[in-house]
Amino acid sequence: MRCSCFGGPSVDKKRGSAAETLHGIDGDLLQDVNHISYNELRSATDNFHSSNKIGRGGFGDVYKGTLRSGIQVAVKTLSAQSKQGSRSTNIRLDWGRRSAISLGIARGLAFLHEELVPHIVHRDIKASNILLDKDLNPKIGDFGLAKLFPDNITHISTRIAGTTGYLAPEYALGGQLTMKADVYSFGVLILEIISGRNSTKPSWGGTDKLLLEWAWELHEEGRPLELVDPEMGEFPEEEVIRYIKVAFFCTQSAANRRPLTSQVVAMLSKQIRLNDKLLTAPGFFRDSDSASGGRSSMKKSSTNSTSYQMSSVPVTITEVTPR
Known part of the structure; x- marks a missing residue:
């Protein structure tokens, strides 16, 4: 299983601005992109526990997590078996x-x-x-x-x-x-x-x-x-x-x-x-x-x-x- 990750502001506000804690975006403008290991992502999401699941994308589920540094992240699991475009159609939206x-x-x-x-x-x-x-x-x-x-x-x-x-x-x-x-x-x-x-x-x-x-x-x-x-x-x-x-x-x-x-x-x-x-x-x-x-x-x-x-x-x- 492969993962992609997008980070948000650190929980510890003393660590700096959001600009210093963004991951995985546009290498042309962010020179020091951090690479996060799969094991760290697994730990951050409690082994992709269902309680941390926040959504489903076309290519896999999305989980919330917190890295060791305190940075909050959303992690998408990229699965070859995922069915692109699956939808829940039972919700009526007034x-x-x-x-x-x-x-x-x-x-x-x-x-x-x-x-x-x-x-x-x-x-x-x-x-x-x-x-x-x-x-x-x-x-x-x-x-x-x-x-x-x-x-x-x-x-x-x-x-x-x-x-x-x-x-x-x-x-x-x-x-x-x-x-x-x-x-x-x-x-x-x-x-x-x-x-x-x-x-x-x-x-x-x-x-x-x-x-x-x-x-x-x-x-x-x-x-x-x-x-x-x-x-x-x-x-x-x-x-x-x-x-x-x-x-x-x-x-x-x-x-x-x-x-x-x-x-x-x-x-x-x-x-x-x-x-x-x-x-x-x-x-x-x-x-x-x-x-x-x-x-x-x-x-x-x-x-x-x-x-x-x-x-x-x-x-x-x-x-x-x-x-």
Whole structure:
């Protein structure tokens, strides 16, 4: 059995900042990466005891643990026998649970983006990377693509990595990574939570539209609540509409028009009136191969200069296929 590990702040706060206690992230920015033995991970998790299990990923279970140094870690066991994509489908999510999950994820991102030093960009925020505990509290998982983001830089130029359907335009088009790329992915995730639909499947609204594209169309036509999952039951209409608008603010085509994650938390948690007059069409990507049956290239939408399309056939797409 193989393991991967992501560390958090040390329990002993005298030992230093979180920047000194992060493990397993981006060797380009963290020079002194620590290598932890399997025996130490086994000891930290009490031999991977079931009481320390906090979730299940596509390739194995995830356990919490504490290293000898006092550092708290999450350890994923990588198992060849694990069934990728297995899901529990017996939980009914009403609006109270869905809104709490959305807010919890936003708070987790705000912690990564603004409280940890150096800051962390996750790069793969999506539904399958959100773990729910027994009380349905969300935990952000799978930091395999995460990047450290020191205060003295504005962006990182890097090859594209992540998952189709969640990629911000500036990142997918030019490899310009900022924390606003995570904000974009989170906006798409909000729409998935509200609708109960898959953002990458191009068949919403009876057309080949992506979820984000269809949701924006409903918004412009004054029919935003048609997006809501019919299995959700009763819900507060004004609050759901506010969450949908927050999703659009998060997915604005221009990164500088998207809010900070701390602002997203405020927009979701407080009953404030959002100025949706500031909204412009979101940036989105669509796989036009499935609709046209042919090869197409990355291009701007002809109907809106701030919307984009991207084919699934460029070479770089091998780095962003869903995992």
